[in-house]
Amino acid sequence: MTRSQGRTGGSGAPRSVDVARLAGVSQKTVSRVFNNEAYVSADVRRRVLEAAGELGYRPNNAARALASGRTRTIGVVALGTALYGPASLLIGIERAARTTGYALRVVNTLEGDPGGIAGAVDSLLEQGVDGIIISEPIDEEATGGAITVATDVPVLVLGAPAASTTARTVTTAVGADLLARAATTHLLDLGHATVHHLAGPQRWYAARDRLEGWRSALAARGSDEPPVVEGDWSASSGYVAGRKLAADDDVTAVFAANDDMAIGLIRALTEAGRRVPEDVSVIGFDDIPVAAYVNPPLTTVRQPFDAVAQEGLRLLVHAIEKPDIEVPLAHDPPVDLILRASTAPPPSRAVSKRRRRTAASSRGGQQAPSASSENLSARP
The missing domain is CATH 3.40.50.2300 (Response regulator)
Incomplete structure (x- = not known):
């Protein structure tokens, strides 16, 4: 005897009326539960779902669509x-x-x-x-x-x-501007006079939002806005930008628009004798899986993909199912700053210059490899 036979008394698939009978509710209540309608208590919802699970009931979506x-x-x-x-x-x-x-x-x-x-x-x-x-x-x-x-x-x-x-x-919103502002503010809170920005390609909405978040954080503190360096989301573009930024003694902090560019940036800074975070602090964006395992582990901001998707679906379903009721306001996504070892207070200018001279002397004038020789991945 199958599970459905034991409960329904026949060989057919279980129906909503069978679920209602087992849960001790009306058939309309079963419908409300599976349509995610309001005005169903948590206890009733639990009983209906447990009964449906016991019977192996699945809603007939085709019938629901017709109705x-x-x-x-x-x-x-x-x-x-x-x-x-x-x-x-x-x-x-x-x-x-x-x-x-x-x-x-x-x-x-x-x-x-x-x-x-x-x-x-x-x-x-x-x-x-x-x-x-x-x-x-x-x-x-x-x-x-x-x-x-x-x-x-x-x-x-x-x-x-x-x-x-x-x-x-x-x-x-996906919260990119809020996250960028938090990343920049973190570096300013550590005592850096300003923060340089390694931006993503500006045809991307996310890159624009991160740029605006960086700008607003600097403006809120009255900090100077350095020239923006633009990459293409790839680690190799971060490496190229890093070689340029490493040559500027005034650079003590960089916010990269994604983690891959931050990783390439750190490689270039290290090769130029600029230690991270002792000489230059670097913060990324995304918290990709490898971010915790690079050297040094990357401080970054984590994108709340699940929270953004859930909030968006909540609003869209409301608009679909309740067309005569105004859509509620969207909630701002959470800001999750992941603190690791790539950020620190700024060094004194004298200490930074002395470290650079020592590093250059130890390299004996050896030139860093070109970006074109690197086989680096890109994943924004």
Whole structure:
């Protein structure tokens, strides 16, 4: 006898009425639980889920779609890349979607395709999705930073300005500016007069946000704003920037827009005789898995991918299921500063110059290898 036979008295799959009977609730309550509706107590929700688990019950999504007029699917427009940030956010969206009862359909865009977002949105609308998430990190449209879409379903835009002709556009920040400000403030709190910035490519919304967070932190302290050095997210670009920054005795602290560039930067500083953190403090961004194991272990700020995805899905589902009720305000994502060994108070100028002379003498004038000879990975 199968589990469903033992409870339902037949050979068919268990139904919502069987779950209701076992849990001691109405069939409507079972429906409310599986639709994630409000006004269900925690105890009742637990009893329904336990009964469903015991019976092996799964909701019939096709029937629910016919009854509600919804497909219970959400479309995602995302850059087709294995780079750390975009890939981690997509994973966070998938995890968050599991708790909402909605399935995901993902359409990837290609970097350098100005019409990619519009084409991806059209493709998802043809599949009948109930809402759309745009997780597009690059400004390919030359619209001054705005993503423009035209849909008849709610749209969630993550981390970028949005201009939409849809009735409901939900925006939520990924917190890059807040994290960048925290990273810069940490270095200023250690006593550094100012902080240099190794920025990401400015066609990326995240790079722009990190640049603005750095600027706002300096402005809040009245610190001078040094010239920005721009990389391309790769460790090799961080290495090239590091060789330039190492030649400037006034550089005592650098905020890198991602961890990979920070790692390349540290390599270049070390080869130039600028010790980290004794002479130059370096802080990264992302907290990639290897950040804790480089030498020295990298101080960084951790991106809250799961928290951003959960908050965004919460707002989008609200817009889908309660179209007549105003979408609540988005909560700011948490700031998680990971303190390791790559940051410290600044050295005195005399001590720093003496260390550089000693390091140069010990190298005997040997030239550092060129960036083109390095085989370094990139993963923002």
